[in-house]
Amino acid sequence: MPVIQYIDVCKKFAGSSRYAVDRVSAEIESGEFITILGSSGCGKTTLLKLTNRLYDPDSGKIIVEGEDISNVDPVELRRRLGYVIQQVGLFPHMTIKENITVIPSLMKWDKRRMDERADELLELVGLEPSEFRNRYPHQLSGGQQQRIGLARALVLDPDIMLLDEPFGAIDAITRLNLQNELMRIHGGLGKTFLFVTHDINEAFKLGNRVMVMNEGRLLQFDEPHEIVRHPADAFVQSLIASARSQERFWKGTV
Amino acid sequence: MIADIANYISTHSAQLATQITAHIGISLFALIVATAIGVPCGYLASKSSRSEVIVTAPFEMLRVVPSLAFLIILIPIMGIGILPAVTALTILAIPPVLLNTSVGFRSIPDFMVESARGIGMTERELLYKVRIPGALPMMLAGIRTALVEVIASTTLAAKIGGGGLGEIIFTGLGLNRTDLLVLGGLLVAALSLLSGVIFDAITRKLLRYKYV
Numbered sequence: 260m261p262v263i264q265y266i267d268v269c270k271k272f273a274g275s276s277r278y279a280v281d282r283v284s285a286e287i288e289s290g291e292f293i294t295i296l297g298s299s300g301c302g303k304t305t306l307l308k309l310t311n312r313l314y315d316p317d318s319g320k321i322i323v324e325g326e327d328i329s330n331v332d333p334v335e336l337r338r339r340l341g342y343v344i345q346q347v348g349l350f351p352h353m354t355i356k357e358n359i360t361v362i363p364s365l366m367k368w369d370k371r372r373m374d375e376r377a378d379e380l381l382e383l384v385g386l387e388p389s390e391f392r393n394r395y396p397h398q399l400s401g402g403q404q405q406r407i408g409l410a411r412a413l414v415l416d417p418d419i420m421l422l423d424e425p426f427g428a429i430d431a432i433t434r435l436n437l438q439n440e441l442m443r444i445h446g447g448l449g450k451t452f453l454f455v456t457h458d459i460n461e462a463f464k465l466g467n468r469v470m471v472m473n474e475g476r477l478l479q480f481d482e483p484h485e486i487v488r489h490p491a492d493a494f495v496q497s498l499i500a501s502a503r504s505q506e507r508f509w510k511g512t513v
Numbered sequence: 514m515i516a517d518i519a520n521y522i523s524t525h526s527a528q529l530a531t532q533i534t535a536h537i538g539i540s541l542f543a544l545i546v547a548t549a550i551g552v553p554c555g556y557l558a559s560k561s562s563r564s565e566v567i568v569t570a571p572f573e574m575l576r577v578v579p580s581l582a583f584l585i586i587l588i589p590i591m592g593i594g595i596l597p598a599v600t601a602l603t604i605l606a607i608p609p610v611l612l613n614t615s616v617g618f619r620s621i622p623d624f625m626v627e628s629a630r631g632i633g634m635t636e637r638e639l640l641y642k643v644r645i646p647g648a649l650p651m652m653l654a655g656i657r658t659a660l661v662e663v664i665a666s667t668t669l670a671a672k673i674g675g676g677g678l679g680e681i682i683f684t685g686l687g688l689n690r691t692d693l694l695v696l697g698g699l700l701v702a703a704l705s706l707l708s709g710v711i712f713d714a715i716t717r718k719l720l721r722y723k724y725v
Contacts, residue, residue: 311631342631342632344624344627344628345624347628348624348628350625351722352647353722365638365642394725
């Protein structure tokens with residue numbers, strides 16, 4: 260059974276003439292690393308936010324782990340789905356440990372359990388717990404902050420992680436490291452990842468399947484090499500052509 | 514003149530102590546009431562641009578009236594004494610608290626609110642865990658402005674029998690005694706500076722995370 264099902268999902272924002280998400284249907288299997296690729300305004304972020312009910316669709320249905328999410332309390336749903344955004348959104352007045360365990364503390368976990376969980380997650384995201392747990396977000400670099408964002412999203416051990424351009428504002432070298440670590444984390448945890456990006460290289464590197472979106476439509480949903488070999492339409496073709504021309508630049512054949 | 518002042522202090526020490534205590538008491542009371550009104554109103558004002566106009570407009574209007582004039586307007590309504598004095602000071606102190614609180618709540622970035630919702634906070638938890646701490650620095654800045662204004666203006670409360678250090682100054686004015694004017698002025702200035710220093714220490718404690 261698919262872990263997430265999108266069935267004819269449509270979403271239009273007030274004041275906009277066209278659909279942000281337009282009749283999207285897709286099925287995602289448990290343990291997949293799905294990347295959602297498209298340029299800004301293509302509806303990829305909206306699709307992600309529909310998945311954890313930050314938005315509700317105008318029509319269509321989204322089934323998560325067998326449940327129609329329109330019947331699930333949004334707060335309860337979001338605690339089952341990890342969520343990471345580009346700007347991270349760490350709380351400046353809380354230490355790293357407090358940021359990671361903010362939801363557990365609201366759920367009244369005992370202190371020892373929270374301390375252990377925070378340390379465990381800091382290690383998972385590659386930051387030394389003794390060095391980082393009592394720091395404040397502003398003392399961390401952008402890359403380190405995003406690692407904390409990831410740790411915070413993993414704290415309740417969700418089966419599904421929603422990642423909205425998490426590495427969009429991070430320099431190329433750090434980004435490469437984070438991509439590799441994210442793949443390592445995904446491989447180790449057996450969770451389903453939905454990862455939004457506008458970077459075709461990132462999308463094809465990370466995703467075992469890639470959703471290509473444009474103007475709210477899901478144009479193609481397939482494995483990267485299949486998309487390269489059989490682009491569904493002219494838009495996907497132009498996307499691949501642009502990546503190829505970049506490749507030629509690096510090879511020095513332009 | 515220094516000898517005059519020293520002499521006055523030694524002969525009127527008990528009276529001075531009462532006036533200083535009264536001054537602090539009136540100021541603090543007005544400040545606490547202003548905070549209790551200003552902070553929730555500021556929160557409401559931050560909700561939308563319409564609510565901002567509705568909440569802010571009356572205080573902006575009152576603000577145009579000079580505080581001394583306001584004290585005197587209150588006499589026919591509330592008589593003289595401590596009550597109209599505190600009322601006038603409270604109204605004076607509300608705008609800085611209210612406006613800064615509103616700005617503080619508005620300064621919280623949308624992505625911060627969205628990430629808080631996204632990880633599964635209820636709206637109530639979002640308010641207590643994210644919005645209020647996020648607005649706190651501006652809120653405190655507003656309360657500090659109000660504090661200094663109120664301590665200075667409490668001097669005028671003596672004009673309508675409210676007590677405080679203004680009594681020394683108005684006595685000095687009445688008797689044309691420079692020593693009393695200087696003493697009163699210095700005491701108010703000292704009180705204002707000292708309260709600012711204490712308030713800053715509290716602020717540093719509350720906003721520790723900014724100073725690491």
